[in-house]
Amino acid sequence: MMNIESRIDAMNRLGRAMADPTRSRILLSLLHEPGYPAELAQALGLSRANVSNHLTCLRGCGIVVAKMEGRKTRYEITDPHLTTALSALVDVTLAVDDEVPCLDPSCPDCATSADREHEEQA
Numbered sequence: 001m002m003n004i005e006s007r008i009d010a011m012n013r014l015g016r017a018m019a020d021p022t023r024s025r026i027l028l029s030l031l032h033e034p035g036y037p038a039e040l041a042q043a044l045g046l047s048r049a050n051v052s053n054h055l056t057c058l059r060g061c062g063i064v065v066a067k068m069e070g071r072k073t074r075y076e077i078t079d080p081h082l083t084t085a086l087s088a089l090v091d092v093t094l095a096v097d098d099e100v101p102c103l104d105p106s107c108p109d110c111a112t113s114a115d116r117e118h119e120e121q122a
Helices: 004-019 021-032 037-042 048-060 081-094 115-122
Strands: 062-070 072-077
Touching: 004 021, 004 037, 021 037, 021 048, 021 062, 037 062, 037 072, 048 062, 062 115, 072 081, 072 115
Parallel strands: none
Antiparallel strands: 062 072
């Protein structure tokens, strides 16, 4: 069981990982599929050194792992549960934005703005 100190540490590591826009872009890319530094750099319009530095930070935060494939290193999210949780966190954060509709059509707490307007007029 995690105590409060370990929970705080986990939150701090997650916050550090997502605090930088470049790391967030790398994380979003890795949520979809594992990646290689050179390919991530090209896809994100960054230098390979910049991507490697951010991947090192993400590894230190415990968010990604490096797996050797011959002479190449593939990076991926540490655990599938973390991938699910990070994806859900992004979706929930978007859902609380009044300008973005809820992504979960079965959610009873998320009426669309059109539904709200209809209820107000009734």
